[in-house]
Amino acid sequence: MALLTPEDLEDLLNKLNANNDIIKGATGEDISQICEEAYGTKPGNQKVGIVPITAGNGIIGNFSASLLAITEYFGLEGFITEHPDMTGYYEAVAGGADIILMADDHIFIAHNLSNGKIATNHICTGVIYSEIASRYKHADSKDVLVIGLGRVGYAGASHLVKKGFNVYACDPNTEFMNKAIEELGVNAFDIEKPRKFSMVFEATPNANTISEGMIAERCLVSTPGIPCALPDDLVEKYDIDLVMEPLVIGVAAMLYSIF
Ligand code: 2YJ
Ligand code: MG
Incomplete structure (x- = not known):
């Protein structure tokens, strides 16, 4: 699996806007509309806790910050935990996160603690x-x-x-x-x-x-x-x-x- 580099994550929201224009032109709908239809859901008022993970190749510069920017782009509140790994996980749950986002080199997950649903990036x-x-x-x-x-x-x-x-x-x-x-x-x-x-x-x-x-x-x-x-x-x-x-x-x- 390709590992992301900090450079890949530069200018993320500009890249998204450029892609969204192409998606809209090619399909008639933007990424939010396509996700809504594909999954039959809409963002609510979930709070997203983002936990940096040091395992394997370690923390990727811009990764957690990018996840926070994405969370906010889709209208949700989010926070990055001060500590990584288990301590960060505790911090996220104790801090009221409904959704946990975290990734090591093998798997990148989103876990909704309120409804039990879990998703992988791949x-x-x-x-x-x-x-x-x-x-x-x-x-x-x-x-x-x-x-x-x-x-x-x-x-x-x-x-x-x-x-x-x-x-x-x-x-x-x-x-x-x-x-x-x-x-x-x-x-x-x-x-x-x-x-x-x-x-x-x-x-x-x-x-x-x-x-x-x-x-x-x-x-x-x-x-x-x-x-x-x-x-x-x-x-x-x-x-x-x-x-x-x-x-x-x-x-x-x-x-x-x-x-
Ligand atoms: O918390 C961190 O900063 C790192 N442990 C993040 C690791 C991110 N994981 C990867 O880059 C994986 N190869 C999967 C990313 C899939 C993106 N399409
Ligand atoms: Mg390729």
Whole structure:
């Protein structure tokens, strides 16, 4: 899994606004509306406690501050605990948090203590980015390409299958590929036999996973993956609506999924 860097998190709300404009243009709705519809919830007056975690690679500069900015963007009150880890968790609960946000290198969770719901970043990210792809106004069919079948990609592929889309998927890992074929019934996308898609959901930690043979003129590429899957020149050449943002969209989905 890609680890976020402080640089990825700079200018977060500007990046969000730029992405929100693309999302609105491509689907007719913005990220809050899409989350509301996907999860059937709205923010209430929950208080969010954000606990920095030192395990593994440790605290990422800007991470907790970014979560606080996101919390406030969606109209909720939040606070970052003074101490990290267990002491911070205690502080968050004792300080009246309804929702706890915290992440180590493996998992990033949102836990609603009031209703018991819990969400992970990888599932919510897969669901919301694939949901965005599936809403493309200019889609030429119900065919959608999923690139990468790790934790995020699998969650997105599963979501798209449940929504009734024809999912084509690829991953160089044959175990992941077979699991998605057996459990979800996706079609294996053969890179040797290119075909062009108007909706692409990409979830890999690699650059340049999208090539010219896979994309239709004026398609939507929705990807949480850092670095970007699309070579720069293709974005312009194919007039692509590119949704790619390092943190806010996934966290928005986490919050809406547990309201
Ligand atoms: O509390 C901190 O500052 C750190 N322990 C945060 C760790 C953040 N976790 C990651 O970067 C994971 N790789 C998952 C992030 C998924 C974002 N799409
Ligand atoms: Mg990528």
